[in-house]
Amino acid sequence: xxxxxxxxxxxxxxxxxxxxxxxxxxxxxxxxxxxxxxxxxxxxxxxxxxxxxxxxxxxxxxxxxxxxxxxxxxxxxxxxxxxxxxxxxxxxxxxxxxxxxxxxxxxxxxxxxxxxxxxxxxxxxxxxxxxxxxxxxxxxxxxxxxxxxxxxxxxxxxxxxxxxxxxxxxxxxxxxxxxxxxxxxxxxxxxxxxxxxxxxxxxxxxxxxxxxxxxxxxxxxxxxxxxxxxxxxxxxxxxxxxxxxxxxxxxxxxxxxxxxxxxxxxxxxxxxxxxxxxxxxxxxx
Numbered sequence: 227x228x229x230x231x232x233x234x235x236x237x238x239x240x241x242x243x244x245x246x247x248x249x250x251x252x253x254x255x256x257x258x259x260x261x262x263x264x265x266x267x268x269x270x271x272x273x274x275x276x277x278x279x280x281x282x283x284x285x286x287x288x289x290x291x292x293x294x295x296x297x298x299x300x301x302x303x304x305x306x307x308x309x310x311x312x313x314x315x316x317x318x319x320x321x322x323x324x325x326x327x328x329x330x331x332x333x334x335x336x337x338x339x340x341x342x343x344x345x346x347x348x349x350x351x352x353x354x355x356x357x358x359x360x361x362x363x364x365x366x367x368x369x370x371x372x373x374x375x376x377x378x379x380x381x382x383x384x385x386x387x388x389x390x391x392x393x394x395x396x397x398x399x400x401x402x403x404x405x406x407x408x409x410x411x412x413x414x415x416x417x418x419x420x421x422x423x424x425x426x427x428x429x430x431x432x433x434x435x436x437x438x439x440x441x442x443x444x445x446x447x448x449x450x451x452x453x454x455x456x457x458x459x460x461x462x463x464x465x466x467x468x469x470x471x472x473x474x475x476x477x478x479x480x481x482x483x484x485x486x487x488x489x490x491x492x493x494x495x496x497x498x499x500x501x502x503x504x505x506x507x508x509x510x511x
Contacts, residue, residue, distance in 0.1 A: 228252075228410045228433055228511040230473070231273050234263040235503035237439070238291040241479035244505050246291040249435065250275055251405060251412065253384055259283045260403065260414050266295040267302050273506060277303040278311050282379075284386065285318025286416025287393060287400040288325065297329045301337060304366050305344070308359040316370040317379060319399035326370035341365045375401065375423070383407060389427040391418035393453050402427055410511060413469075417476060419451060420459045428467040433511050435503070436460045437476035441484065441491060457488045461495035471511050472496055475503035 229252035236244030246263020250270065259266075259280045270277060277299060285293060303314060316322060329336050344350040345363045354363050373379075375390035384407045393400035393416070402424050404413045410432040415424055417437055428434050442458040445451045455463070457474070464472040474492065481488055485502060492500055501509050 228407075228412055230412065230433070230435070230509045231257075231275065232475070232503045232505055232507050232509065233266050233269040233273065234261070234291075235475040235477070235505050236263075236291070237476060237478060238289070239479045240264065241482075243482055244477065244479065246294065247286075247417075247476060248292075248295070249414065250280065253281075253381070253407070255279070256281045258381075258384075258386075258405070261286055261292040261416075262294075262296045262299050263291045264294045267299045269506065270299075273508075276306065278306055281312055281315065282381070283314065283316045284403055284414075285316070285322055286402065286414060287319060287398050288321060289394075289398065289417070292417075293325070296325065297337060300326075300330055300368060301340060304341070306357075307366060308354070308357055309364060313367045313369055316368060317373050319374070319401050320372045323370045323372045326368060330368060373401070387427065389423045391416060391424050392421040393417045393419070404428065404431060412511075415455075415463075417453065418455060419453055420455055420463060425463060425466050428463070428469060431467065431469050433471045433473065434464055434467065434469040435473045435475055436463060438474040438481075438488065438492070439476055440478050440481070441488060457491040458494060461492035464492075464496040464498065469498065471499040471501065473501045473503050473509060477503075 231250040233248035234246040247261040248263045248266035249260045250257045256279045379386045387404040388401045391400050391402045402415050412433040413428040413431045415436045438457050438460045439454040442456040445456050
């Protein structure tokens with residue numbers, strides 16, 4: 227069974243319903259995380275998922291609505307640690323590695339001072355021991371890697387394929403990911419306009435998590451179509467790839483009021499199972 231926790235399913239514009247992008251995919255006893263948008267760490271906790279149980283984090287790209295909570299996630303994971311957890315592994319297009327260094331790099335990182343204080347002050351050391359840690363308290367290792375289209379990452383019972391999609395190049399590169407497991411396959415489109423590379427990556431997969439920024443009529447005569455996908459396009463890609471379930475996400479903040487119209491537009495092309503990515507919900511396949 228594929229189990230996907232929707233953490234953040236919006237855009238850079240916050241609303242009372244959704245904001246930013248982040249998802250947690252159940253994998254054995256742990257979780258893989260995709261993107262780390264605003265308040266993602268808080269939403270993990272609200273969903274009953276400890277940051278310590280996230281072993282890998284994958285960024286689709288580095289717009290703020292996809293990575294704004296990265297520092298909070300890293301620091302919370304460190305603060306909760308007892309020093310026995312596996313090192314966190316982080317992957318994404320550039321500048322994934324540079325961003326990580328700028329946040330927690332030795333001496334020059336923006337939050338290096340926090341690591342120094344929490345590994346030396348008696349209060350922090352007492353709290354660390356009190357929750358089960360043994361001194362000396364070590365600064366955590368985060369393995370951040372820049373990856374390119376076509377690279378694969380292998381886990382104990384999963385494989386992830388990456389493919390470049392078309393969003394805001396050349397300013398930021400963007401990747402979609404396909405997770406293959408014995409229980410099925412799931413693709414995260416990230417932000418992208420319709421493109422052949424996404425169709426090829428998602429062909430025959432079980433679940434497609436696809437951005438759906440606006441209705442088709444709202445994308446005419448403006449620049450949105452250069453970088454994003456409409457509801458009509460999301461349905462067309464789902465049809466072309468033969469996916470069994472389509473999860474619509476990254477909706478503009480006002481689209482919840484037009485949900486019925488959005489679904490109807492998707493269904494002009496796609497007749498399979500459609501899920502609306504409401505935050506704090508667990509979707510299973």
